[in-house]
Amino acid sequence: MLGLWTFQIPLLVGLLILHYLKQLWSHRHYPPGPFELPFIGNMWRFVAQLRQNVLMELGKKYGKIYTLWLGPRPMVVLSGFQAVKEWLIGHSEDFSDRTETPFLKAALKGKGIIFANGHTWKQQRHFGVVTLRKLGLGRRGMEHHIIEEAQQLVETFADEKGQPFDPSLPITNSISEVIRIVAFGKHFPKETFQKQGEAIRCFLKVFSTVSHGLYEMFPWIMKHLPGLHQKAFSTMDEAVLLAKKEIQNHKMHQTQYEPQDFIDFYLLQMKKDKDCHNSAYNEDNLAQCILELMGAGIDTTSTTLKWALLLMVNHPEIQDKVQKEIEDVFGSSCLICYQDRKKLPYTNAVIHEIMRYRYILMFGGPRQTIKDVNLYGFHIPKGTIIVPDMVTLLTDPEQWDTPEEFNPNHFLDKDGQFIIREAFLPFGAGVRVCIGEQLAHIQIFIFFTKLLSAFTFQLPEGVERLSEEIVPGLTLQPHPFKFCAIPRCSTS
Template sequence: MDFFGVTTLLLIACIVFILLSIMQARKTKGRGKMPPGPTPLPILGNILQINGKEVFKSLNKLSEKYGPVYTIHMGTDPVVVLCSYDAVKEALIDNAEDFGARGHMPLLDRISSGGHGVVGSNGERWRQLRRFSLMTLRNFGMGKRSIEQRIQEEAQFLMEEFRKSKSQPLDPTFYFAKAVSNVICSVVFGDRFEYEDKEFLRLLGLLNEVFKGFSNVWGQMYNVYPKIVGKMPGPHHKLFNAIDGIQEFIKQRVQMHKETFDLNDPRDFIDCFLIRMEQVIGNPLSHFHMEAIVNTTFDLFGAGTETVSTTLRYGLMILLKNPDVEERIHQEIDKVIGRNRAPCVEDRSRMPYMDAVIHEIQRYIDLIPMGIPHKVIRDLKFRDFLIPKGTTIYPMLSSVLRDPKQFKYPNQFNPGHFLDENGKFIRNDGFMPFSSGKRICLGEGLARMELFLFFTTILQNFSLRSPVDVEELDLTPLMSGFGNFPHYYQLAFIPR
């Protein structure tokens, strides 16, 4: 290419750059006094200032310069970041209605087919789906005796699997995924799966691929530039294929239910949804249809499997690194429950140390550090700033769980954060692993039951041993993006 050709291209590039800068300036003009933040580049925004492998750390670092409420640009879109317990509480709790909508997240749109699930929807659709889902889960025992029995039974299946290992080291990843998933599967699909069921294992593999895909760099870039990245080759297509595979499985299950369900005798969540769909046939304003049942079921199945199983896996690694904590738990279990009966939820009130350890595990691992995006539903004055309607909000749960005003040793694992001087369990307002406000996790009650019963049953029956020196175990996340995921490791379950 000759000199004039190169000069022409550079001139065109400069003109495009200037035009984009003007467009971005106009886009933000008239929005009022947005929170301060780093100056964005055209098109790129502030993504060059964010470490793709540790997004939440980058955002927390920016708050040191710009304060607990600041603005960044993800591509061309402004995002308000909330960093600290006080800022998150003021938004999600004190102004719950204004900050109660789901924010922009293209990967979530990909799962929910544009907002047809309970997690990704907004407005009246969200209210109807959430109300229905909560009511149905409660009817099938969430927070009641029946779901407790399902968890207890599944915990015994899991103990049998660990006994089969004969104290040999194993990777617990898919053992926990199978057990935890079977609890929600029994509620959603009406059945549990055998641990060696090939279709079940394939499904869990797809789900693991989805959650890893949400956190890797390609998934995060898709959230910023979905139209561009979606057309590019790359590992993110494994994520898309995994989403499609899970949705196809759910569609098949829905079809099976359609052929056998009884309007007067619902067996599970899908049956209840089909009954509601029958009741609203002909109503053009109804939010109960095929897309909704598939995506809401996806939400329950996905969130009900990966979050709890990852917490169990991370938690046992922490106990390997803290044998004194494990020993104290053994003592409390032997005193309160003994060895001859299964743990039950009622035991939790008499086991303050165990309760404190589980809370501290959830706080320390910081599973979903950035939370799931919110957005404001109207032009809003927040502190000394004006936030325009529709602005995406990142409530940094990581900044809450490690707020030094709430936790004395924010970067250390210390069950004492949830114990008073007499060893009694105490609550802490900064404990927000399930988020808070109107968008608090739908399955919080179920997750709390599962964590207590699985952890307690495991430690009632086994002592934990690492095949390598515990100093070699790395508690820093293997991957940090949407979620913090632990390194893969092995441990041996030694019968007590």
């Protein structure tokens, strides 16, 4: 028996080595990247060192294109402005599919907008873009609700009477209320919305855990094992059921008047397309669209606002200039709308610099190739994951004078007028650019100007500076902080 094992063990080791060498040989057509281990690849290094600049460091080492391995599956990363511009914008259609991973397939089933592909994606995206435009700006549109909610946040901050407090929960609640009303209507129950929000947060947390990584690499095993991934699946199923319940409520209370929210518009579209055999307008896709608007719209915008106020505390000279510009243009009036951004070039530049300096995602939304392509001389097969490293784009030293510094002058010309920069793409690029970009811009501008008009934000006594380090995750949050909101004028 011992002699048998003496023969089999070296044979097994030899076969594993041959398999590994064969694997390396088959990968030779891909761009170079970090050392990969058999079966598990090299993504484990990325997870173990989860921080915003880990991809940036790899970009500096391997150039504007390199490969990471998620188990046996390649993930090609585009690093820097030129690579992202050339391929995700110049050849956008070749990279129009969203990545289909085992975890996303199991959790989302190809529904909605963000993670759908093909005919389903095209119909849902077109509807989303058109509907958000119809919901519109102005007195009766989404901007009206945003202004009301911003005023409510001002009053909430005023209740602290200048004492140190954590603004995170009030900011998140305010942005949540905007999404609830604009997208789902005033009659969408807050309790249902809060339950859905909790389910989505639970689902998103899984993406920064070992459970998620293991499921992507070994789905045939992990789908039978307990863990956080199973909780994520169950919470998403629960959130979908709650969304469908509200869809039924909307159906029961539909009126003869104009649609008032996203669900109303979608149900109207379903009626129009009821006889179309290939229509993807159905309640399953609507439920997923609802959850995507919540998940993508709340966390990203509220995180940006938290960074905005934190940076104003740490840079009081910039805060002073913003407040002076607002006063010079509007005096004591608190009635500022989104169109007024053209009158406030410095304030507009500060807002854009906040989004550049503290990009809130670990990387841009992954895509996958819809056909074989040639990237910088490398043959990339159809179905390969393509990840745009947006951090390297927003900190590219060839595009930004001081990429590592918070500097609003990046968005000002020599005459102090606002300019948009070609390399400013925090909402993505090409056919997959975020459909909520305009809504996010409106919210951030109105909340920011409203709060800066009403308060001066200061450090609590004894605190020298707020940390600008990130908390790694799907969205890159600031560390918990407190500040003092000192009233500048009446908050009425």
